[in-house]
Amino acid sequence: MSKLDKAKERLGVLKFWLAIVVGTFLALGAWMAQNYKTADDFLLFGSSLLVSGLIVALFVLNQKINKKIDEIGEL
Secondary structure: HHHHHHHHHHHHHHHHHHHHHHHHHHHHHHHHHOOOOOHHHHHHHHHHHHHHHHHHHHHHHHHHHHHHHHHHHOO
């Protein structure tokens, strides 16, 4: 397998994980918006922490994807 094929495959995997993170972020955000009145405070606090972590994960994955795209451009 050539370096270009490996880089493209790695980019595909990163895009897959980005989609998983975005989907989780949206689902958790929707749950929080619908249940903020009835949910336990502990659950809301944990959900808020998880949303914050997902935002960080979005930025990290986006940076890795951009680096991989630049790497593919050089190959």
